[in-house]
Amino acid sequence: MLCLSHNENNHLMSAKQGVSEVLGRRPFPSSTDRTHGFLRLVVAFRLLQGLCLTGRSLPLARLCLDADFLHEPSRLPVPILSRVRHYNAMRIPSVRATSSGRTTAQISSCSNRKVAFCCHRVGSSTYDHTVQKVGTALPAHAIATESPCLLFSALATNSGHQQAAMKFQAIVAFLAGASLVAARFPATPIAELRKHTRSSSSGLVKRADVDPSLLYAEHNLPVPIDHFHNESIYEPHSNGKFNLRYWFDDTYYKPGGPVIVLSGGETDATERLTFLQKGIVYLLCKATGGLGVILEHRYYGTSMPTADLSTKNLRFLTTDQALADTAYFAQHVVFKGHEHQDLTSKGAPWIAYGGSYAGAFVAFLRKLYPQVFFGAISSSGVTKAIYDYWQYYEPVRQYGPRDCVHNTQLLTNVVDKILIGKKGTSAVADLKKLFGLGDIKYDTDFANVISYGIAGWQGRNWDPEVNDPSFSEYCGNLTSKKVQYPATNALKGRIQSTLRSAGYGAQARALTVPFQNYIGYVNQTIVQPCLPESLDECYTTHNATYYAQDDLSQEWRSWPYQYCTQWGFLQTGSDVPKKQLSMISRTIDLDFTSIICRDAFNITKPSDTGAINKHGGFDISYPRLAFVDGEVDPWRPATPHAPAAKPRRSTASEPFILIADAVHHWDENSLFPNQTTRSLPPHPVAHAQKLEIQFVKKWLQDAVPVYGGK
Structure with a gap:
């Protein structure tokens, strides 16, 4: 009834x-x-x-x-x-x-x-x-x-x-959610790694939204563990299979429509489910009569090919193996409720979308498997693997608030004048104590942790409920003309002494208040959240015992293994050109950022970036392959829109779109229709999404002779 x-x-x-x-x-x-x-x-x-x-x-x-x-x-x-x-x-x-x-x-x-x-x-x-x-x-x-x-x-x-x-x-549970995952430190402290275990993973659900994992059933498709029995790097080879997890939404599907698959990338793919509800997958499916899919990447979430995450068993974690998984999936999947239809890549046009690592991933997918994937959209796709990625902070320097950038550079240089110029003296210990971080043993750990604020740039988002406000809070402190933390008034004498010791005596008056607020900000965001735990235990990157853990709950191991072996992207301050002031300490070098490579995986050589760049790097292109990037994205220097890349002309077949003022794959998320306003989404984002719908529709016109349908 x-x-x-x-x-x-x-x-x-x-x-x-x-x-x-x-x-x-x-x-x-x-x-x-x-x-x-x-x-x-x-x-x-x-x-x-x-x-x-x-x-x-x-x-x-x-x-x-x-x-x-x-x-x-x-x-x-x-x-x-x-x-x-x-x-x-x-x-x-x-x-x-x-x-x-x-x-x-x-x-x-x-x-x-x-x-x-x-x-x-x-x-x-x-x-x-x-x-x-x-x-x-x-x-x-x-x-x-x-x-x-x-x-x-x-x-x-x-x-x-x-x-x-x-x-x-x-x-009907109402769940609090987490912000988009963003870089927090050039090198990840152990305490941050602990958050990335099976029991503590977080999703992308907005604070006031229903958790989409409650709305979409998960499914699994058995796929081969080893697709490349002729390559020695995978020895001993395996003939087994593992379950690759996926979700789908056929709400808008109409016969003849495409399959829109979003690559889960380097995270538990439940964090991508919201894009079925109101993100790019929803937008494209609604516009094209498509079926939307979220597909998890091997070695993330529950898509585990091996019994543990030991270095030996991680040998099957390469981008090429994962690309082969995705192609196999497209060729073999049968969607529940659609058993009577051939929705594999033989029976329907498949369009892949990915952001960041997944953006590069789908670009490679289109080029390597053109008969399987009819088209692909690479959003903020880091197609150029770079071992020493000092350029990460360049967009912040170039596009960030001028006064915030200026004060960050000056105060970072003050820190380096002490850490490097007075290494081994009591001045270094005094500097750490000034920040309330006297318990941190290694100078590099100290320099790493105080870069927390500037690293928040990537977490900025046009959606207020997804946006990470930490960068704005950091800049608000560093640029304020007033003391924001009265308790730091007692430190004025020590601050001015430090400035003089660093050679900034002439600017001591102008820099004292920003320095006070910097210290207060670090105390509030770094020191206090750690207490009563040891600060060194909170923020050290040196812990061989912890790195030795390799059971399946240690999900943090997957992405570091990928960047240690193939991708690089070690974010340093040491290689910033000498003619410019660095945004983070120059003590943060390759030796420091590769600690996890040595201690967790016994990898002592630089990443084999050639294994990635063989796919084209900056110059990768292919018909029906689109690149959509953010103008101010810290990952832009690794995309085809990098300043170091050759200029391109955007065409209907190969769209090349740069979203003004946007950060990291800002086109991926959207709002429920009744949440939109005149300013949300911002015009550049809404326009980019409109263009994506238009060129995908144009692509699908080319699919009619091949697949039939609309």
Whole structure:
């Protein structure tokens, strides 16, 4: 039984339309399709529930469900009417307990009777969510404010229904998310590596969004561990297979449409699922009638070819092996619910998209497997592997706020005048103590950790909820004319003495306040979060015992192994041209940034960047291969848009787009349609995404003679 009842009120019209889209104004389907209907109910639930958070007076809305409908498999399916995913009703603040201590979690214990999930206004701006039995009186304040209350009829009669109710609770959980992963230090301290273990990985979900991993079922395709039995670097060879994880969304798929696959790159691919909801995959699929796929990279997430991550077993972790995985996947996958269709690369045009490492990856994919991948979009694709990547901070120097860049360079030079010019003297220890980092043993670890602020440049994003504000906070401190941390006034004498010792006595007056605020910022962002743990333990990069761990939970090992063996990209200050002031300490050199290579993998030679650059480097090109880069991206010097690369002309076949003022693959994420404003997404990003849709459509016109369809 399904019933939806509400008063005819203009404020509920959008909810009515949305729920109609989800439910189709018809009873739920038979038991074979109940799970799909269950997810449609959840989305309808979110639409109605979202209205009570608007602060408006709304009539009561009621939705009932026969409990027999709750039987469903252990893995929730992908199909869900995802047009409704793009309503703001998905964006609800985190649940907090009511005065009675109840939260949504209690729905899991509400078996053998009906339960109600109500949302009601409390005070002027705070909203609670409470679960209560149907048949008991609704809270007086809920009725008084006429907030919508969704009634969920469990009518559960056995433990299976209780498990289903628990899954319902999981679906409606409101999860706090993490910002886009960005570089934090030139070399990663052990404490940061600890965050990248299986038990502590984080996703890309916005703070107020539903976790997309609850909306999309994961699938696996067995693929060969070793695609290249004729190459000695993979000896001893393997004839085995491993499960390559993927997710798909066929919401917008129409027969003859393309398959849009996003390469997961160097992370657990659950962090990419949001792009099915509202990112580049969603945009392209909606525009082309395509089926969207997120495909995980070998040795990330759960796509593990070997029993552990020992150096010996990591021999199969090369870009070429992963490229072969992706081609194999495109040639063999059968999507659930589409078993009657050939959606492999033989039966449908496949378009690959990737950002950063994955951007270079899909560029190589198009060139190496042109019969498999009909086209590719490389966003911020680092196609040129560079061992000593001192250029990482060049875009910050060139495009960052002038006063922030200037003060960063001067204060970094002050630090280097002490660390390098007075190495082995008490001045070095005094400098560390001045920053509150006297416990850090190695000078390079100290220099590394105080570069935290400037490294936040990459984390900037046009979407306020994804943006990492640390760079702005850092610059705000360094450029303020006022002391931001009064406690640092006691350090003025020591600061001015340090400036004189570094040869900046004439500028001591002008640099004292920025130095004070720099110290205060480091204390707030580096020192305090570590306490009461040892600062050296927090920020050391020297820990051979830790590096020796190689079980599957040590997911941090995968990307360092890749850059130690093939990609390089060691971000140094030592190789910055002498004629310019460095943005980070010159003590940060190749010897320091390669510690992890030696201690974790016993790799003592430079990365074999030739294994990557053989694919074309700056000059890689191919028909239906697009390059989209950010003008101010710290990775731009490794892309075809690098200042060192040859200029190109953009064409419909080979688009070459530079997004003004953009950082790292800013075209990859987007907003739900009702979240957009005149300024969000910013015009350069929106224009780039519009161009991507246009040229992919043009490409697909060329696919008609090959694949048929539209």
